[in-house]
Amino acid sequence: MLLLFFMKVCMSVSGIIIIVLVLGFAGFFLSYARACAIVMQGTKMHSRPHYYGLWTFLLIIVPSLFFLFFWNIGSNIYTERRALTHIPYAAAGDIIHQHNLILSTIRNLVNRLPKHSSNMLNHQLNSYASLRDILGQKGVVLDVQGKNYMVPIVIEWVSGLKKLRQTGVIITFVLAIIGFLVGFSETKVKKRARNRVERVILLGLLVSSTLAILTTIAIVSSMLLQTISFFRAVPLSNFFLSTAWNPRFSVMTFDESIGEFGLIPLLVGTLYIAFVAMLFAVPIGLFSAVYTAEYATPRARDVIKPMLEILAGIPTIVYGFFALIVVGPFLRDLSAAIMGGNHAFIMAQSVLTAGLVMGIMLTPFVSSLSDDIITAVPRSLRDGSLGLGATQSETIKRVVLPAALPGIVAALLLTASRAIGETMIVVLAAGVTVNLTLNPFEAMTTITVKIVNQLTGDLEFNSPQTLVAFALGMTLFVLTLLMNVFALYIVRKYQERYE
Amino acid sequence: MSSELKIKMCGLDVKVSYGKKRALHGITLNILENKVTALIGPSGCGKSTFLRCLNRMNDTIEGALVTGKILLDEEDIYDSSVDVVELRARVGMVFQKPNPFPKSVYENVAYGPRIHGLAKSRVALNEIVEQSLVKAGLFSEVKDRLHDVGTSLSGGQQQRLCIARAIAVSPEVILMDEPCSALDPIATAKIEELIDDLRRNYTIAIVTHSMQQAARVSQFTAMFHLGNLVEVGTTDTIFTSPQERRTQDYITGRFG
Numbered sequence: 197m198l199l200l201f202f203m204k205v206c207m208s209v210s211g212i213i214i215i216v217l218v219l220g221f222a223g224f225f226l227s228y229a230r231a232c233a234i235v236m237q238g239t240k241m242h243s244r245p246h247y248y249g250l251w252t253f254l255l256i257i258v259p260s261l262f263f264l265f266f267w268n269i270g271s272n273i274y275t276e277r278r279a280l281t282h283i284p285y286a287a288a289g290d291i292i293h294q295h296n297l298i299l300s301t302i303r304n305l306v307n308r309l310p311k312h313s314s315n316m317l318n319h320q321l322n323s324y325a326s327l328r329d330i331l332g333q334k335g336v337v338l339d340v341q342g343k344n345y346m347v348p349i350v351i352e353w354v355s356g357l358k359k360l361r362q363t364g365v366i367i368t369f370v371l372a373i374i375g376f377l378v379g380f381s382e383t384k385v386k387k388r389a390r391n392r393v394e395r396v397i398l399l400g401l402l403v404s405s406t407l408a409i410l411t412t413i414a415i416v417s418s419m420l421l422q423t424i425s426f427f428r429a430v431p432l433s434n435f436f437l438s439t440a441w442n443p444r445f446s447v448m449t450f451d452e453s454i455g456e457f458g459l460i461p462l463l464v465g466t467l468y469i470a471f472v473a474m475l476f477a478v479p480i481g482l483f484s485a486v487y488t489a490e491y492a493t494p495r496a497r498d499v500i501k502p503m504l505e506i507l508a509g510i511p512t513i514v515y516g517f518f519a520l521i522v523v524g525p526f527l528r529d530l531s532a533a534i535m536g537g538n539h540a541f542i543m544a545q546s547v548l549t550a551g552l553v554m555g556i557m558l559t560p561f562v563s564s565l566s567d568d569i570i571t572a573v574p575r576s577l578r579d580g581s582l583g584l585g586a587t588q589s590e591t592i593k594r595v596v597l598p599a600a601l602p603g604i605v606a607a608l609l610l611t612a613s614r615a616i617g618e619t620m621i622v623v624l625a626a627g628v629t630v631n632l633t634l635n636p637f638e639a640m641t642t643i644t645v646k647i648v649n650q651l652t653g654d655l656e657f658n659s660p661q662t663l664v665a666f667a668l669g670m671t672l673f674v675l676t677l678l679m680n681v682f683a684l685y686i687v688r689k690y691q692e693r694y695e
Numbered sequence: 696m697s698s699e700l701k702i703k704m705c706g707l708d709v710k711v712s713y714g715k716k717r718a719l720h721g722i723t724l725n726i727l728e729n730k731v732t733a734l735i736g737p738s739g740c741g742k743s744t745f746l747r748c749l750n751r752m753n754d755t756i757e758g759a760l761v762t763g764k765i766l767l768d769e770e771d772i773y774d775s776s777v778d779v780v781e782l783r784a785r786v787g788m789v790f791q792k793p794n795p796f797p798k799s800v801y802e803n804v805a806y807g808p809r810i811h812g813l814a815k816s817r818v819a820l821n822e823i824v825e826q827s828l829v830k831a832g833l834f835s836e837v838k839d840r841l842h843d844v845g846t847s848l849s850g851g852q853q854q855r856l857c858i859a860r861a862i863a864v865s866p867e868v869i870l871m872d873e874p875c876s877a878l879d880p881i882a883t884a885k886i887e888e889l890i891d892d893l894r895r896n897y898t899i900a901i902v903t904h905s906m907q908q909a910a911r912v913s914q915f916t917a918m919f920h921l922g923n924l925v926e927v928g929t930t931d932t933i934f935t936s937p938q939e940r941r942t943q944d945y946i947t948g949r950f951g
Contacts, residue, residue: 493757494757574794576790576792576794577794577796577797578755579752579755579788579790579794580790580794580795580796580857580860581796581806582752582755582783583750583752583783583787583788583790583861584783584784584787584788584806584807584810584860584861584864585779585780585781585782585783585784585807585810585811585864586780586806586807586810587780587810590810594806594810595796595806598796598797598798599796599797
């Protein structure tokens with residue numbers, strides 16, 4: 197009984213991973229012990245013992261787990277393809293769309309079958325209703341809409357996948373054993389285990405960095421594809437030059453016009469709010485950075501810096517409802533009070549509200565980055581200035597800040613690109629009305645708000661109304677990318693002015 | 696010693712501690728007008744600390760505590776009525792490592808006169824800058840590069856630029872903290888020559904690790920050891936017939 201259970205665990209994917217790992221550790225210790233034994237005899241080995249252990253460990257786990265990973269992905273794809281060929285032609289017609297729908301229904305069914313229950317399903321089971329009954333007894337509720345022809349496909353899918361998985365597990369095990377044998381037998385005086393381990397580590401690091409880059413490329417290119425398909429439906433001039441935003445969700449009316457997707461009011465709103473935010477964040481952030489870097493005693497600095505950094509840890513949604521519930525109404529009431537109680541010239545949702553709260557959010561970024569940059573200015577420059585009889589504020593104004601300026605500018609550009617990409621605060625505090633104005637007391641909307649709007653709720657995925665979100669996202673990406681590149685350029689260019 | 700010698704600065708029982716660590720144990724030392732006084736001694740003996748007391752640069756160091764009296768023209772510079780800014784304009788400083796500001800050569804020299812409002816006009820400022828560069832022996836080398844960044848000069852030129860920068864505020868005393876330790880022998884020779892010239896108009900105190908340098912440029916030498924003043928006298932006396940065993944040992948290279 198226990199053996200049976202053990203076998204079962206071994207055959208599962210997580211089981212084999214554990215087994216391979218255990219084997220790996222065993223391999224490590226055996227090779228290590230063997231190498232130690234050789235060293236104890238007084239022979240000098242090429243590498244230190246633990247490198248032999250590590251090499252065996254890597255030989256055991258790397259090939260086998262890689263194989264397991266790709267085998268499982270491959271077998272999923274394979275069974276899915278096979279199931280696709282079994283879908284009766286009559287049911288699907290030749291519309292790919294319909295095909296996909298059926299396939300996803302079947303995939304759902306497969307995923308909802310309880311693990312290990314495939315034994316229960318035998319081939320006599322041929323109606324969808326009986327499948328529902330059996331699974332219903334097990335507490336799995338199925339959709340009523342399934343068709344009878346789906347049942348054999350599901351059963352074959354499940355059992356096919358199971359067979360492939362089992363084969364994979366066995367091959368994985370064999371690979372691990374081979375790795376163990378090779379590694380252990382290679383624990384010899386002249387084998388260069390250290391160099392090999394180092395190379396594997398290098399490779400691992402390389403793979404991680406490539407993976408990050410590839411992910412970026414994948415995200416950008418998928419965004420680019422959707423953007424291109426958006427511009428197939430909507431002319432460039434409509435997007436870049438129009439000042440009207442009216443995406444027209446009424447697809448059902450079969451209206452000829454596709455709606456208006458003017459970027460300009462959104463872009464202006466985005467930049468305006470970011471500008472107002474920077475207007476608040478830059479002076480406050482810079483001055484507090486000057487204080488913490490130049491004036492504060494170490495004790496005060498130890499308190500103030502972490503406090504400011506806590507501000508950076510507050511989720512932006514919290515800032516958002518702070519703006520919505522506290523700041524917005526406060527500004528509105530304040531303006532009403534100024535006007536004598538009858539006319540509030542500041543709206544609750546306004547550029548000012550969003551900018552102010554975003555400014556609070558950005559302050560710690562400005563101060564923390566600037567503080568690092570200011571403290572990096574060499575002490576000798578300060579001494580030189582103080583030694584000439586300059587006061588502390590003269591020294592800061594004329595020597596320290598000019599020396600730190602390129603770094604500070606770069607920090608401000610990074611902060612500005614955050615302001616442009618910020619979403620939650622503007623969604624809640626800036627408003628959704630598209631409005632092209634310069635009055636900071638009115639509501640305006642931003643690119644990010646419109647992306648959220650276009651992608652929430654019921655939507656059809658291939659309409660320009662949805663795809664515009666990708667075009668907007670792309671614009672945002674290009675905007676922040678340019679700012680970051682510019683920031684890097686400035687840093688590089690002026691970096692070596694002091695060493 | 697002739698009677699015309701005038702005491703420019705005078706330390707009376709100066710004690711300095713950084714936090715709990717005592718760096719100077721009561722130094723009494725005179726700096727004579729229009730003379731070069733060299734402060735020598737092994738590393739960590741307190742000579743730089745003493746020098747930094749002379750224009751209160753120790754104020755900028757966290758936890759530094761100075762007691763005793765330091766007189767400049769018979770006036771205690773640690774007295775609460777003394778303005779540090781004014782003091783540092785009278786007692787300039789040149790540091791161990793050349794530290795020109797990341798500004799042009801001209802702006803580096805004009806910095807001091809500007810903050811102290813010494814020049815009434817643009818022309819007057821140009822005059823001050825030129826005179827300071829001339830006095831620092833740098834003018835002929837940089838007259839075509841006045842608007843290049845100060846850090847683009849060679850190390851020796853940078854140090855002379857720092858000296859010019861100090862001269863530009865017309866100090867009475869110039870303190871030099873190992874001004875040649877980061878320079879090659881040729882640049883060092885030029886600075887030493889310069890120091891000898893400057894002595895005519897300024898009072899100079901210089902910290903140095905080089906016995907030859909002390910012998911070459913100074914008229915008086917003070918030997919420090921472990922935060923104490925071991926011996927002070929004319930440079931000739933100190934180098935030819937020191938009274939103290941420790942001085943003799945240090946000068947001849949037996950310790951330090």
